[in-house]
Amino acid sequence: xxxxxxxxxTRNGSSTPRLDTEILLAQARDCRxxxxxTHYDTELTAEQRQVMRDLVKRRAAAEPVxxxxxxxxFFGLNFQVTPQTLIPRPDTETLVVEALxxxxxxxxxxxxxxxxxxxxxxxxxxxxxxxSAQLVAVDICNGALEVARRNATVHDVAGRIDFRVxxxxxxxxxxxxFDMIVxxxxxxxxxxxxxxxxxxxxxxxxxxxxxxxDGLDIVRRIIxxxxxxxxxxxxxxxxxxxxxxxCVCQLVADNQSYLEPRIANDxxxxxxxxxxxxxx
Numbered sequence: 001x002x003x004x005x006x007x008x009x010t011r012n013g014s015s016t017p018r019l020d021t022e023i024l025l026a027q028a029r030d031c032r033x034x035x036x037x038t039h040y041d042t043e044l045t046a047e048q049r050q051v052m053r054d055l056v057k058r059r060a061a062a063e064p065v066x067x068x069x070x071x072x073x074f075f076g077l078n079f080q081v082t083p084q085t086l087i088p089r090p091d092t093e094t095l096v097v098e099a100l101x102x103x104x105x106x107x108x109x110x111x112x113x114x115x116x117x118x119x120x121x122x123x124x125x126x127x128x129x130x131x132s133a134q135l136v137a138v139d140i141c142n143g144a145l146e147v148a149r150r151n152a153t154v155h156d157v158a159g160r161i162d163f164r165v166x167x168x169x170x171x172x173x174x175x176x177x178f179d180m181i182v183x184x185x186x187x188x189x190x191x192x193x194x195x196x197x198x199x200x201x202x203x204x205x206x207x208x209x210x211x212x213x214d215g216l217d218i219v220r221r222i223i224x225x226x227x228x229x230x231x232x233x234x235x236x237x238x239x240x241x242x243x244x245x246x247c248v249c250q251l252v253a254d255n256q257s258y259l260e261p262r263i264a265n266d267x268x269x270x271x272x273x274x275x276x277x278x279x280x
Contacts, residue, residue: 001025001044002036005056012060013198020065021056027069028052062198075125079151084143086208088121091266092184095239095273096125098264099182102235103130106179113229114138115168115183115222118208120148120161122182127157136162136178138171141207168218169225177231183222184239189215215241219248223276227257230278238274245271252276 002021009017026033028051029044044052055068066072066087071080074088075096081087099122103110109132114123117137127135139145142165152158164171188209193201200209211217219238226236236258240248245263252261252274259277266272 001052005052008056009059013062014059015197020059023065023069024055024059025052028055062202064199064203067203072119074121077121077125077128077155079119079121079124080147080154081119082143082147083203084141084205085119085147086184086204088119091268091272092122092239093125094264094266095182095184095237096122096129098273098275099126099180099237100129102180102237103133109133110180111178111231112136113172113178113181115181116140116185116208116218117148117163118144118184120151122184123148123161124152124155124157126182127152127160128155134160134162136164136172136176138164138166138168140165140167141205144205168221169229172229176229177234178229179231179234180237181222181226181230181234182237185211185218185222187211187215187219187239187241187244189213214247215244216247216251219244220251223248223251223255223258226276227255227278227280230280232278232280234278234280236274236276236278238276239272240274242270242272245274248274 005021006017009020014020022033028048058068066081071078072088075093079088112133112135114137117123117139123135123137137148145163145165149163152161186209188211190210190213249261252258257279259279261274261276263271264273
């Protein structure tokens, strides 16, 4: 089953056919992936075979594995995902690591704002690692916020996260300040959407991907408005595309409310997160 399905998904365009196959077969058998090998001689039941056939058919049609099984691992935690939420990716863990480094150097419990929280992967990961942190998570999509709330509940941090529906800073009280503002905003240029892999382009929420003509519409709004919500010595951390690093650095440099920004690279060595300290 593993070998045949891996070949089938390879022929149908999967970039990670073996991993996809293992995840789907573990789902069909209701077991951990390791058990596919520790119990390799166990025969599949007729029901399990049918479940596997249905999953493989949908994956071959480019439906994301994370949506098929209902979760994706991020920062060592499982997060529920639905078609209303972007699927968490390892690149975004760079943002979490940088935020945690900053939080450890604060002389007080961190106050954190997560803009466009989606599944809640960033804010929940931060909350689990910083038990004293107080966090606010904002998303324009109510359905995404419901998923984020469920993920926070599963990981026992819901009591410290204030979930709010709205457009970026709009649902915040006037004068509310944060030590860190974190965001993985839409940053794909509109013309590049058609070039995305089919499982992303046709299934993940367009609103969480489309960043406008140059991909920076939302990034600009965040950079412009964040100083009004950063505490003294506060920091903006924003995920970007590697190709946008120079342009985004210039946007920050042109704004007199920030000190000189720096860029953090992801595990592949590509520019991934801009870190902009407040000048106040």
